[in-house]
Structure formats: structure tokens, C-alpha cells
Amino acid sequence: MLKNDASLDRMFHALADASRRQMVDRLSRGPASVSELAQPLAMSLPAVVQHLAVLEESGLVRTEKVGRVRTCTLDSAAMSRAEQWLSDRRLGWERRLDRLGSLLAADPGGPEKKT
Amino acid sequence: MLKNDASLDRMFHALADASRRQMVDRLSRGPASVSELAQPLAMSLPAVVQHLAVLEESGLVRTEKVGRVRTCTLDSAAMSRAEQWLSDRRLGWERRLDRLGSLLAADPGGPEKKT
DNA sequence: CTGTTACTTAAGTTCATGCTTAAGAATGAT
DNA sequence: ATCATTCTTAAGCATGAACTTAAGTAACAG
Numbered sequence: 569m570l571k572n573d574a575s576l577d578r579m580f581h582a583l584a585d586a587s588r589r590q591m592v593d594r595l596s597r598g599p600a601s602v603s604e605l606a607q608p609l610a611m612s613l614p615a616v617v618q619h620l621a622v623l624e625e626s627g628l629v630r631t632e633k634v635g636r637v638r639t640c641t642l643d644s645a646a647m648s649r650a651e652q653w654l655s656d657r658r659l660g661w662e663r664r665l666d667r668l669g670s671l672l673a674a675d676p677g678g679p680e681k682k683t
Numbered sequence: 684m685l686k687n688d689a690s691l692d693r694m695f696h697a698l699a700d701a702s703r704r705q706m707v708d709r710l711s712r713g714p715a716s717v718s719e720l721a722q723p724l725a726m727s728l729p730a731v732v733q734h735l736a737v738l739e740e741s742g743l744v745r746t747e748k749v750g751r752v753r754t755c756t757l758d759s760a761a762m763s764r765a766e767q768w769l770s771d772r773r774l775g776w777e778r779r780l781d782r783l784g785s786l787l788a789a790d791p792g793g794p795e796k797k798t
Numbered sequence: 799c800t801g802t803t804a805c806t807t808a809a810g811t812t813c814a815t816g817c818t819t820a821a822g823a824a825t826g827a828t
Numbered sequence: 829a830t831c832a833t834t835c836t837t838a839a840g841c842a843t844g845a846a847c848t849t850a851a852g853t854a855a856c857a858g
Contacts, residue, residue, distance in 0.1 A: 573701045580699035585846090586688045589768075596772035598779060602805065615847055617806070622845095636804050636855045644780075647773040651766055653704075657711035658762040664713060665759075700816090717835065730817055732836070737815095751825045751834045799858100806853070814845075823836070828829100 575627065579650045582626035587611070588619050595629060595642040602638050690742065694765045697741035702726070703734050707743060710757040717753050 582588055591605045606616040620640065623629040627646040631638050697703055706720045721731040735755065738744040742761040746753050
């Protein structure tokens with residue numbers, strides 16, 4: 569789980585920036601070149617390339633250079649991994665709430681157990 | 684969508700740290716006090732409190748102080764919002780791939796359209 | 799060969815993050 | 829009142845993140 573930790577670090581960190589999320593959003597509608605990704609962003613090209621590097625190192629985005637154009641695509645499997653981490657915890661929590669609700673409904677007096 | 688942006692910033696940033704994710708993981712199994720959250724972490728209590736503040740400001744965690752104990756709980760609705768952002772983009776991308784696959788299957792010669 | 803496009807690399811600045819230790823409440827138990 | 833527990837606040841420090849400008853490379857067009 570420790571290697572996975574570092575990977576989640578990078579993915580969530582990559583997503584923790586509005587410009588990078590905007591790039592991901594753009595890529596969700598189809599592949600794009602670096603300049604296409606840069607076009608709507610109010611910053612220099614090198615800055616965009618740095619953001620792109622963060623996304624690529626996180627595994628969320630893959631890129632391939634053909635000629636002088638680097639084309640970027642989304643890696644939906646990576647996104648799915650981040651999603652999964654969240655949903656696992658959320659479902660664990662919600663399952664616990666449901667159980668508690670059932671117990672209270674079945675025994676309004678309240679059970680006395682450990683914790 | 685701009686206010687939502689700042690909220691996603693905070694949530695993904697909160698999740699981009701292994702210690703904070705460990706705290707979330709712990710909370711997914713039920714509420715906990717600050718010291719309970721701190722116990723498995725190799726850092727000072729004030730450091731844990733700082734992490735907790737990040738989680739709370741992100742909306743992922745809610746806390747309430749009773750007596751001298753602050754009890755922390757997960758906010759599954761907030762987790763769901765982060766999850767949703769990811770799944771929206773991922774599904775957009777996958778839908779696009781499916782469409783492309785169908786087109787190629789239906790017309791192996793390849794269609795010529797505006798991107 | 800010359801110039802334009804599309805990116806790359808390098809260097810430097812500014813600000814935020816993630817700790818630390820030390821000291822200060824506030825609550826509850828004796 | 830005294831003392832321990834549980835958290836809080838403050839201050840400081842080391843590191844890294846997010847830009848910038850300037851200059852460099854590589855592909856392609858004329």
C-alpha cells in the first residue's frame with residue numbers, strides 16, 4: 569500500500585489545481601496538443617508545460633510526441649483509481665451509518681456495546 | 684463554477700497527503716477524537732491538528748468539541764462531490780472512446796468529419 | 799537556407815506547506 | 829485547590845510549488 573500511497577499523492581496533488589483540472593476537463597472531450605491546452609489558460613507556455621508534467625507524472629495524462637506536436641490524452645484507468653479510493657471510504661462510512669440506523673430502529677432503547 | 688473550483692482545490696489538496704488520507708481512512712470506520720487520529724501518525728499533535736484543519740476547511744471532515752474532546756466525522760457528501768468530478772470527466776472520455784469504436788466498426792474505411 | 803511553429807530547458811523569484819518546539823487554555827478527576 | 833489530560837496557539841524554519849523571462853532545439857514550409 570505504500571507505493572500506491574505515493575501514486576495517490578501525485579494524482580490528488582495533480583487535481584488540486586484549477587488550471588490542471590481545466591486541462592483534464594479539456595482532455596475529457598478528446599486529445600489535444602500542448603498549445604491547445606494552453607490556449608484558454610492565462611499563463612505562459614512553460615508554465616502550462618510544467619502543469620502538464622505534473623499531470624503526466626501522476627499518470628492521469630499520457631502524451632506522445634509526433635513531429636513537433638505533443639498530443640495529450642487522458643488515462644481513464646488512473647482517474648478510476650482515484651475515484652475508487654474515495655468511493656471505498658465513502659461507502660465504508662455510509663455502510664456504517666446504515667448499520668447504526670438499523671440498530672436504532674430495531675432497539676430504540678439503545679444497545680450497549682464496545683465503542 | 685468558480686466557487687466550486689476553490690472547493691475542489693481544497694478537497695483534492697486535502698487528499699494529496701498520505702497522513703491526511705490515513706486520517707480519512709480512519710474516520711471511514713467511525714468517528715474519532717484528535718488524539719485517536721494522531722495515534723498512528725509519526726508526528727507531533729500540533730502537526731496533526733494542522734492536517735485536521737486542512738481536512739475541515741475542505742469540507743471532507745466535520746468536527747465538534749464536547750468537553751475537552753473534539754470528535755471528528757467524515758462528510759460523505761463532500762467526498763461524493765470530488766468523486767463526481769472525476770467520474771464526470773472519466774465517463775465523458777470513455778463515452779467518446781465508445782463512440783469512436785462504434786464508428787470504426789461500422790465504417791472501417793474511416794469517416795471524414797470535423798474533429 | 800531562412801523563417802515560423804511548437805515545444806523545451808534553465809534560472810530565478812515569490813509564496814505556501816509541513817513540520818518543529820514551547821507555552822497557553824479549558825475540562826475533568828482527586 | 830491541584831494535577832493530568834486534551835487540545836490550542838504562536839513562532840520559526842526548511843523545502844517545494846507555481847510562476848516568470850530568456851534563450852535553445854527540432855520539425856516543417858517556402
